Amino acid sequence: MAVPVPFLVLCAWFLGLYRMEATPDALSPKDASFCHGGLEVVYPDLEVDECLVIPKDLREKMSTVWTVPNIHFPGAKKNKMYVLVMVDRDAPSRAKPTAAYWRHWLVVDVQGNALKEGKIRGTTLTNYQRPTPPRTSGFHRYQFMLFEQHPDAPVSLTKQEKSSSAKWDLWAFITRFDLGEPVATVQFLTQNYKA
Structure with a gap:
């Protein structure tokens, strides 16, 4: 009995997708589902507008050359303020994230009109x-989260939070300032460029 061609194509596509997800340079479905809302993180040679794995040829630039990325959020409300958080949730490794969340960047009072312009x-x-x-820690998830900030609630870090970026209690921070759910999130996975 002959197998219909569309069925073979579907099987080949499914098997190809399965192999792609099983490789170290591909996202798991859980990692891919983190991103929502249209947040864009723009580096000189790379725009992160969806969950992705940083290509091997760009990892060194990301770790040693590129500085602060531009942030673009087309859905920003011009008269609102936002809080931008960047964390490594896998410090020092995904297998043993004993220093997570590692705070990589925190900006408050972010102007909505600037976000709409990519600044x-x-x-x-x-x-x-x-x-x-x-070097030997494997892939890390670097997550960017954008929260709408309440205009009458100044956001700050405690003395303890200022003393270290490691082991940051992100959820306590979110609760303390009633930030709620992020309006947009994006993440990338990368590993040491010498790995």
């Missing part, structure tokens, strides 16, 4: 730190 204007509470996962 970030606000008050930096944690300066941008490039993604530099340890």
Whole structure:
């Protein structure tokens, strides 16, 4: 009995997709589902507008050359303010994230009109730190989250939070300032460029 061609094509596509997800340079369905809302993180040679794995040829630039990315959020409301968070949730490794969440960047009072133009204007509470996962630690998830900020609630870090970027209690921070769910999120996975 002959097998219909569309069925063979579908099987080949499914098997190809399965193999793609099983490779180290592809996202798991759970990692891919993190991104929503249309947030864009723009580096010189790379625009992160969906969940992705950083290509091997760009990992060194990301860790050693590129500085603060531009942030674009087309859905920003012009008269609103936002909080932008960047964390490594896998510090020092995904297998043992004992230093997670590692705070890589925190900007508050971000102006909505600037976000619509692809810029970030606000008050930096944690300066941008490039993604530099340890050499033998595998892939790390670097997550960007954008929250709408309440206009009458100034956002700040505690003295303890200012003393270290490691082991940041992100959920306590979100609760403390009643930030709620992020309006947009995006993440990329990368590993040490010498790995």
